Amino acid sequence: MKWEGERQSDNVEDRRGSGGGGGRLPGLGGRGRGIGLGTIAIALVAGWIFGINPLTVLGLLGGGDAGLPAQQQAPAQRPPAEDRAAAFASTVLADTEDVWSAIFRASGGTYQMPRLVLFRGTTPTACGSGESAMGPFYCPGDSKVYIDLGFFDTLHQRLGAPGDFAQAYVIAHEVGHHVQNLIGVSQKVDAMRGKVSTAQMNALSVRVELQADCFSGVWAHHSQKGKGWLEQGDIEEAMHAAAQIGDDTLQRNASGTVRPESFTHGTSAQRRQWFQRGLQTGSVKDCNTFDARTL
Numbered sequence: 001m002k003w004e005g006e007r008q009s010d011n012v013e014d015r016r017g018s019g020g021g022g023g024r025l026p027g028l029g030g031r032g033r034g035i036g037l038g039t040i041a042i043a044l045v046a047g048w049i050f051g052i053n054p055l056t057v058l059g060l061l062g063g064g065d066a067g068l069p070a071q072q073q074a075p076a077q078r079p080p081a082e083d084r085a086a087a088f089a090s091t092v093l094a095d096t097e098d099v100w101s102a103i104f105r106a107s108g109g110t111y112q113m114p115r116l117v118l119f120r121g122t123t124p125t126a127c128g129s130g131e132s133a134m135g136p137f138y139c140p141g142d143s144k145v146y147i148d149l150g151f152f153d154t155l156h157q158r159l160g161a162p163g164d165f166a167q168a169y170v171i172a173h174e175v176g177h178h179v180q181n182l183i184g185v186s187q188k189v190d191a192m193r194g195k196v197s198t199a200q201m202n203a204l205s206v207r208v209e210l211q212a213d214c215f216s217g218v219w220a221h222h223s224q225k226g227k228g229w230l231e232q233g234d235i236e237e238a239m240h241a242a243a244q245i246g247d248d249t250l251q252r253n254a255s256g257t258v259r260p261e262s263f264t265h266g267t268s269a270q271r272r273q274w275f276q277r278g279l280q281t282g283s284v285k286d287c288n289t290f291d292a293r294t295l
Helices: 037-049 084-106 150-158 164-183 185-190 198-227 234-244 247-255 268-281
Strands: 012-014 115-118 122-125 128-131 137-139 144-147
Touching: 012 084, 084 115, 084 164, 084 198, 122 144, 137 164, 144 164, 150 164, 164 185, 164 198, 164 234, 185 198, 198 234, 198 268, 234 268
Parallel strands: 012 115, 115 144
Antiparallel strands: 122 128, 137 144
């Protein structure tokens, strides 16, 4: 992915400390130290085994601290210029801004850009306390995407999905949740909490996640059309990343047992399929997972 020299977003907050940090970006060179990567991987896999949606952990789909204001904190700092991992994330975010702004404008709307928060360990959010163990997540309460850049090491070393475009897919997926928030999907799903069974809520969560996968494919379609910055193998990286974080794959690798009733994100095949659909068509309308008879 030929990303160097492209515009970086101004909508990035660095909460990693006064030193700025700078986790290594796997596959892009540089050296750095991971942040409890084994713990993160175990927590992520455990969450999927027991059917716990990271959004549910945050209280976004019911109960908890959802909607509470974030704790008081010092003004966030911009990432240091020499931080390669942060520069990559800022560049991908900038391109999602360009693509989604154009898509919304073409439909007569205005895209409200999210902010990307880089943090380590834990951080206050409008959805409660965010933790690295949750993996990257989006909080609709403050319209921010939260990422501990150590997750990219986890993606590479623990989940077997290396590559810069695999990481771009992760960011684009979370931005996809922001798009869902803007168009009202998140609110409609949230309104179902308490009205349907846990199994039905899990099924709705799967459709939410697959739509975000499709939206990330829509971004990739228009991004490549506009910049032509993807290289041979980049799409395969994203497809492989989608497969590695499918519910069935995570459960099978962790315990050897697959429990479909606990799925909250979709199978590996479904995640690949919906990303590819968005990639091929570039159409938001083709990402309507909620009307699809089969996923």
